[in-house]
Amino acid sequence: xxxxxxxxxxxxxxxxxxxxxxxxxxxxxxxxxxxxxxxxxxxxxxxxxxxxxxxxxxxxxxxxxxxxxxxxxxxxxxxxxxxxxxxxxxxxxxxxxxxxxxxxxxxxxxxxxxxxxxxxxxxxxxxxxxxxxxxxxxxxxxxxxxxxxxxxxxxxxxxxxxxxxxxxxxxxxxxxxxxxxxxxxxxxxxxxxxxxxxxxxxxxxxxxxxxxxxxxxxxxxxxxxxxxxxxxxxxxxxxxxxxxxxxxxxxxxxxxxxxxxxxxxxxxxxxxxxxxxxxxxxxxxxxxxxxxxxxxxxxx
Numbered sequence: 001x002x003x004x005x006x007x008x009x010x011x012x013x014x015x016x017x018x019x020x021x022x023x024x025x026x027x028x029x030x031x032x033x034x035x036x037x038x039x040x041x042x043x044x045x046x047x048x049x050x051x052x053x054x055x056x057x058x059x060x061x062x063x064x065x066x067x068x069x070x071x072x073x074x075x076x077x078x079x080x081x082x083x084x085x086x087x088x089x090x091x092x093x094x095x096x097x098x099x100x101x102x103x104x105x106x107x108x109x110x111x112x113x114x115x116x117x118x119x120x121x122x123x124x125x126x127x128x129x130x131x132x133x134x135x136x137x138x139x140x141x142x143x144x145x146x147x148x149x150x151x152x153x154x155x156x157x158x159x160x161x162x163x164x165x166x167x168x169x170x171x172x173x174x175x176x177x178x179x180x181x182x183x184x185x186x187x188x189x190x191x192x193x194x195x196x197x198x199x200x201x202x203x204x205x206x207x208x209x210x211x212x213x214x215x216x217x218x219x220x221x222x223x224x225x226x227x228x229x230x231x232x233x234x235x236x237x238x239x240x241x242x243x244x245x246x247x248x249x250x251x252x253x254x255x256x257x258x259x260x261x262x263x264x265x266x267x268x269x270x271x272x273x274x275x276x277x278x279x280x281x282x283x284x285x286x287x288x289x290x291x292x293x294x295x296x297x298x299x300x
Contacts, residue, residue, distance in 0.1 A: 001149040004091045006040050006068035010154065010178060010219055015239035018070065020044050020223075021246045024054035026061035028246060033065025040068030042242055045081065046096050052084060059089025070094055070156070075103070082110040087130050092154035094181070099163045101170050108176035111153040113146070154178045156221065159209045160186035168208065172216050179240065180213040181221045182206045210236050 009016050016039045021028050024043070032038055043050075043058055055071075062069040070092035071085040082093050095107035155176055160183025164171060172180060184197045184206060193199045213220040214237050221240040222233045225248065230241060 001145045002063065002089070002091075004068065004149070004152045004154070005066075006070070006092050006154050007152045009039055016040065016221075016241075018042055018068075018240075018242040019244050020242060022048040023246055024048065024050045024058060026057045029058060029061035029067065030065050033061075033067050038067060040070055040092065042070040042072055042094065043090075044072045044245070045085075046072045046074045052088075055085055055088035055090070062089055068092060068154075070154070072096060078106055079110045082107075083130075086111055086150070086153060091152070092156065092179075094156040094158065094179075096158045096183075097161065097186075098157045098159065098171065099161045101167065101174060104157060104171050104174040104177065107157060108155055108174060111150060111155060112176065113150045156181060158183050158186075159205075160184075160190070162187065162190040165205045165208065168212050172212055172218060177218060179219045179221045180209060181223065182209040207236070210238060 006016065017037065018040045019032060019038055020042045021032075022044050029041055032041055041062070058069060069090040071081070071090045072094040073081040073085070073096065075095075075097035078095060082095075085093060093107075093111055095103075095110075098104055098107065156179035157171075157177055158181055159165060159168065159171075165187065182205065184202050185195075187205055188194055188196050188199060188202045191201060193202060196202065210220045210233070219240050220238050221242060222230070222238050224230055224241055224243045227241075227243055230238075233241075
């Protein structure tokens with residue numbers, strides 16, 4: 001079975017850096033891998049169109065690029081998308097819209113084997129034997145190594161609803177959860193403060209989420225548009241960050257560079273300064289030129 005690189009870094013207590021893509025084009029994974037700056041890539045499937053074939057191709061790209069793969073999925077797709085993503089080669093799943101203890105349990109169950117060998121969730125796992133990419137299709141399905149690999153899947157959850165924050169201690173006590181991420185936009189909406197990411201109630205919920213996760217030995221993760229904003233989180237003890245989205249990077253570039261180009265086109269062009277033709281060198285006696293030959297005013 002393939003090594004779970006993200007799991008290894010978490011177990012070793014090392015920091016991690018990821019980035020997001022919404023495009024299912026595998027070449028983006030390869031470009032990210034070439035940078036040598038990232039530990040994993042999150043495919044934010046919650047917002048993106050994709051097919052089952054796309055998941056397989058992304059799984060191949062992770063292997064080629066030496067990166068871990070995470071998929072973010074919405075609540076109505078927990079079991080189906082988690083199963084298919086893991087089977088394609090994703091080794092981490094981020095579950096959105098967690099509201100209750102039962103939601104957290106369903107998320108954990110979605111990626112564990114239905115066996116008493118599953119650590120922390122004895123007998124509750126949902127995954128059986130499959131013939132998918134993660135087991136070489138027919139080579140390692142149903143083996144102890146397969147169960148071990150499912151136990152190693154990194155499970156991350158979004159804390160982004162008021163009911164989740166209100167019952168946070170019990171939710172983060174569900175065995176099997178590894179990473180925890182606060183979602184300020186959804187949380188602000190859930191408390192009637194839509195768009196107010198800096199509202200004191202939103203900031204207090206974020207602090208509570210990070211502190212509770214650390215207290216329970218879990219790994220808080222923060223999403224950032226720019227690494228310049230990481231300072232206060234690092235001071236709080238956060239070591240895991242996911243920076244940038246392909247669509248945001250493109251939108252920012254198109255906005256700024258397009259405006260620059262339009263500005264250049266609106267500016268009045270400067271008048272070109274006429275160049276004086278070079279002086280012709282008179283020839284020496286006998287008709288031979290004392291200088292270099294002249295052709296249309298330019299030296300040859």
